[in-house]
Amino acid sequence: DNEVPWILGTQLTTQCGPLARSSDSSRVLLIEAHDFARRMPYHSQKLTLVFAAMRQFRDRLQADGYDVTYIQAETFKAGLSTFFEENPDTRLVTMRSPSYGSERRLRDIADDAGGEVRFVENELFVSTRAAFDGWAGDDEQFKHESFYRWMRRESGVLIDDGEPLGGEWNYDDENREFPPDSWEAPPVPTHDYDDSTTETAEWVSSTFDTWGSNELFNWPVTRAQALDQLEHFLTHRLPEFGPYQDAMRSEEWAMSHALLSGAVNIGLLHPMEVIAGVEDAYHNRPAVDLPSAEGCIRQLLGWREFMRHVYRHSMPELATANQLDATQALPELYWTGETAMNCLAETIDAVHSHGYSHHIQRLMVLANFATLWGVEPDQLNEWFHATYVDAYHWVTTPNVIEMGQYGHGVFATKPYVSSANYIDGMSDYCADCQYDPSVDTGETACPFNALYWDFLDRNESKLRSNHRMGLMYSHVDTKREAGELDDLGEQVDTFRVRAENNNL
Ligand code: SF4
Structure with missing residues (x-):
């Protein structure tokens, strides 16, 4: 043949x-x-x-x-x-x-x-196209939670007699902790590289017009290194993955995250190998509890598979979807990292140093700010595509355009936006910031606050009727009745001028 x-x-x-x-x-x-x-x-x-x-x-x-x-x-x-x-x-x-x-x-x-x-067929996924299409039927409004439960049952992962192990499908309530000051993130595994890889790194830097640092390159480039990284995760990082998966700490770019997405997305590891490894660790390593195991498995068996199929069903419209008609350019600070907003400066510094930040920095810092700012979704998508080691269009386009920026509504039911409150609660960034997360207007006001209210005000005709936004709009009403919205709008104008002068 x-x-x-x-x-x-x-x-x-x-x-x-x-x-x-x-x-x-x-x-x-x-x-x-x-x-x-x-x-x-x-x-x-x-x-x-x-x-x-x-x-x-x-x-x-x-x-x-x-x-x-x-x-x-x-x-x-x-x-x-x-x-x-x-x-x-x-x-x-x-x-x-x-x-x-x-x-x-x-x-x-x-x-x-x-x-x-x-x-x-691309066998580097757990589910096939036909299986997803059979599951979805004629329904074009996909729901991750029902897809995930179906995948759990189909694969038998963390399933006992047809029911989820432990009785719940999801343990996120236990996965939103912030580590105490004394906590140190587990070590990040390191790899020895041969001449071929060192020379490739030099060749990349001298051949292409790149962004980001190549000095701290530390990603697995062989299957053996990827397997080492997996084993390291299961032993050292998975036990604390769950509780601290949403937390953000200065100087801790990796926290307890797996750091496996880059290897999985180029085929060095099959997602099912990671899933099986995590499930096995839950059963055989006492340090690994169910919330950590389930939280990690949901990312791979649920979200990763789901996003791939959503992308397939929603393209080409998804790439340029912009249901909120956001037209601002991506602020230059995403490329330079030069900003007094400590949450953005820390996160962009991690991306510049490692080509990586974890999911909450992506969603609640980078995408949240861009959404509040009114950035055209496609511009942020291209930024992620360029700057993350694990970013490919099939994964960034649904994550950034739909989930991050609410440019499209096949599975996202509301925008993921928040004021400084969320970042203050899940990070130590605000303590070292020149802005104050509890102030809305004036010299020390955190930009996330006025931008948040301005975003809701600006998009009221599109978002108010969304029943999941009801609580947010009741707060908007209170601000409006108190005459505060105008001041907040003026504060946003000030921020926009500062951004133009690279002084935000
Ligand atoms: Fe970010 Fe505002 Fe907190 Fe500063 S105060 S770190 S800008 S959320």
Whole structure:
């Protein structure tokens, strides 16, 4: 048979897909295309991760006896032309990328190059497209909670006799703690890199116009390193993952988070391996309780799968969805990190240093501020896409545009917005901030406060009838009756002028 597996840079696995079914002497194609990396100022660690992991995967396959064709080219088109010129009677087979339109695009490119690609199911997810579509039926208003329960039952993960282990589906009430001052975050695992990875990091910095620091690169680039990172998480980080998963502390960029999303999203680990590891840890390691295990598993078995399918169903509209008609540009401070707002400065510094911040910093600091500011959702989506090591459009687009900015309403039922109150409660940022989280107007007023009321006021015609917003609008009414909304609006004008002068 003249069919050769073509392994995309986000599918670096022999555990599943066409490579799992070929023999270890078989031919394999990888194309390292460089043009995408020139399109935006990607984080240097993101590019290093993808290119280093591809090169490591090539070396491992070669060492295992595979006949590897590794083509470095400016574009996939150039790479495929080279391949088909040298292998005219060969057909490629590859797992579908979750990126919107990629199957059609790659098929067309292969066609132009005089060859053919056969696309098969992407097995790097737990659920299949058909399974989700069967579950969803004709309903286009997807609900994560019912999807998640269905996935738990289907997979049998944390299920006992058809019911959730412990009697509840969700233990988030126990997962919103803030650590005491004496608490120290568990160590972040470190990896030794060989010359190939060190040289790739240098090549990335000298070849592309990147953003972010490459000095602290510490992400797994091989399967062995990813397995080490998983084991480290299960031993050292998972026991405190649950209670502190929403907490934010200065100087603690990783808290107890798993730091596995980058490895999972390029195929070094299968999500089911992580899920099974966490479930096993719950049963066999006394330090791991059910709220920590369930909270982690929900991210992978629930949210990650759900977002992939929501994206598939909502594109292409989702990419430019903007139901609140937000038109502001993304403030420059997202790129420079230069702001007196300590929560944003700390979070952006973590992203600049590591290409990462955890989910609450993403949702309740970065996306919250952008939503309150009125940033066009697509602009924030592209910022996340460029700056996070784990960001791909299939995952950022629903997370940022719909969940973060309420640009779309297939599963989000209200905007995730809050005043300084939430950040003050879940972080230590406010104590070191030049702004005061309890002040709404005046010199020391925290921008989140006036922006919050202005956001509700500005979007009243779209949001007031939402019954989940009832309480918020009763507070708006109180402010309006007290004549405070005008002052808050003027305060926002002041902030906008300051932002223009890079002085917010
Ligand atoms: Fe952020 Fe406001 Fe707290 Fe400062 S006071 S850290 S700007 S929430």
